[in-house]
Amino acid sequence: MNTTSRIYLDNAATTPLDPEVLDAMLPYLKDHFGNPSSIYSYGREAKMGIEKARKQVAQLVGCTPNEIVFTSGGTESINTAIYTSVNYLNCNHIITTKIEHHATLHSVQYCEQKEHIKVSYLHLNELGQINYDELETLLKLPNTKTLVCLMHANNEIGNLLKIKKVSELVQAYNAYFLCDTVQTIGHYPIQFTDHLVDFAICAPHKFHGPKGVGFLLVNNRVNFPAFIQGGAQERNHRGGTENVYGIVGLAKALEKALNNYESYSAHVLELKTYCYQELKQNFEFLHFNGTLFENNLYTLLNFSVPDEHKAELLIYNLDMNQICISSGSACSSGSSIGSHVIAEIKPSYKGHHFRISFSHLNTKSEIDSLITTLKKFI
Ligand SMILES: Cc1ncc(COP(=O)(O)O)c(C=O)c1O
Known part of the structure; x- marks a missing residue:
């Protein structure tokens, strides 16, 4: 099949890798192949690649480097934020909508069935918009520790959430806020300052970066345990040898997307x-x-x-x-x-x-x- 004659108009599903991103990744597939946990030079080079990427990403999205946890992408990050909020942050109530991505919906349903937490789905109008007063009413429910899971932009119909407004409500009622930002990080110059969210999500394959890598932004105020056991990687949050070239590619893709x-x-x-x-x-x-x-x-x-x-x-x-x-x-x-x-x-x-x-x-x-x-x- 002649790939050059194809017209690709499904960029919300994924995007082609930018050649400049590939160039940034290649040295980490070839020369700097070391395991970042090794203490000799090959390992240190790989580790430096990760830490440079972390600093760059943090600067681009307005957080501190230790708030960035590299993961395998959007779905893992969302699953992690939801399960950890329920199991370690003692959330017993989730407020969400029925038009979230399945990574959110299925994780929430799992917690509802297995952990017996209460789930409140916000009503939506014909355009798919939530009612912010209803959100506030639900945040006032007594005897609850609430996690609000609302996507910044809907991946099918594109509706944007008033993220600042939700952030203020969540803070006023001492709840947690997971914002699925998969369709907005890399497409908008969002700054995660002033405790905008507790958790945000990045998947660089949505903006000409690599697949199978991403990050979970965890606000410093959240006391977050290890969610994958088996190693001290990612400051003890996620065990396992890092996807070094993916992480380097993520940073390059984000830099290019936001600079342009x-x-x-x-x-x-x-x-x-x-x-x-x-x-x-x-x-x-x-x-x-x-x-x-x-x-x-x-x-x-x-x-x-x-x-x-x-x-x-x-x-x-x-x-x-x-x-x-x-x-x-x-x-x-x-x-x-x-x-x-x-x-x-x-x-x-x-x-x-x-x-x-x-x-x-x-x-x-x-x-x-x-x-x-x-x-x-x-
Ligand atoms: C809004 C939204 N959330 C989560 C995901 C899942 O991300 P990933 O493909 O990196 O697992 C997607 C991807 O389609 C998405 O569009």
Whole structure:
């Protein structure tokens, strides 16, 4: 298959590795291959790579280096923050929504079943927004130690949380705040100062970094035990030999993404706006989901096709024409899984949902090809 002719518009799922990031990683795959726990020079070189990356990352996101724990990515970080909050920080109540990523939802459900904690799901309106007054009411519940698990940006519909507002409420009621920032770190210059959160999450494969690595930001005020036993790595928090080249790549990807934030975000927002206008003009039967342009990620668009027949044709023909967008279904197996997010906010809606997500590497002419292909087949 000719990979160069493919149009990749699923950047919220993952992104291609930036060649500069690969260049930064290569020495740690080749020359500096030592085990960072070894005391001789090979080990020290590898250790220096990790500690330099930690300092750089901390500076970029506005925290101290000892608040960064490198992990294998978003899912591990979220699982860790939830299980540890319940098992060691004595949280007996979790406030969340039913449109979080499954890494959160399934961990919360596990704690509910196994640890018998109380779970409160915030109500959502048709656009997928929470009610901040309801959050405050739930934070006031007596005899509870609460963990609030709310994502900064929804990975399917792009809605952005008022993170500062939630942070203030959480602090006022002496609760903990886990914010799933997987879709925002690397896309916004967020600074985690003034105890903004207790836990934040980074997955660099969402901004042209490597897969299988990430970090969990744990605020210094949280007394956090070891969550993987078996070694003193990551200041005794996570045992196991570190993914040195991944960590180095993470720091490089974050540095590049944030240094270029102004130009990347302006370009990507222009693509989103153009794509939205073209879709709206050419296909009046589409319904757009989420808050769209108000308090929403500049990186993605989500729409529904009400007619099942049209939706199936669309999935098939986009794939045949080498255009990759997320269809929210397992079409290869023939079974439509659908989106738990749209199912939650529009329960009676029977259509099929699509997500287009952009990166600075995409172009207007790729959007034109998408629209031309759609017009040809619908
Ligand atoms: C919002 C959100 N949270 C968590 C994750 C999981 O991250 P990872 O793929 O690094 O495990 C993702 C990835 O799709 C995501 O979009």
